[in-house]
Amino acid sequence: MAQFFKSRKIEGLAINYRYSDNRLIAGLPQLTAGKPVYFEGKTHFIAYMYKLNSSQQLYFDQQLLAEGSYSGIQESGLTGMVAGYPPEELNPQIIQSFPEVLTKEQLAELQP
Numbered sequence: 001m002a003q004f005f006k007s008r009k010i011e012g013l014a015i016n017y018r019y020s021d022n023r024l025i026a027g028l029p030q031l032t033a034g035k036p037v038y039f040e041g042k043t044h045f046i047a048y049m050y051k052l053n054s055s056q057q058l059y060f061d062q063q064l065l066a067e068g069s070y071s072g073i074q075e076s077g078l079t080g081m082v083a084g085y086p087p088e089e090l091n092p093q094i095i096q097s098f099p100e101v102l103t104k105e106q107l108a109e110l111q112p
Contacts, residue, residue: 045061055070
């Protein structure tokens, strides 16, 4: 598993890539992308948005891959560990943080 992002403020909030089935995983509770994603050495756009006690969404190249309710920090549950480094083609180039959920139009404007 490769970890693209790990929040310093919200314990457990991360964006990961699972090699075994080529899926993105993000959120609290975790969302798993419904379909596999392939990087193929190209630049891609990954977005994760949430609103406390409301919803969360995971996007890959402007396509919604997963959505669900967002609960924030979980008081109990299983923990996991990510070991190793992702291959060079998976290293994120830019990570941006926004204080609010973006509209689809705002999200489209960010795409490289």
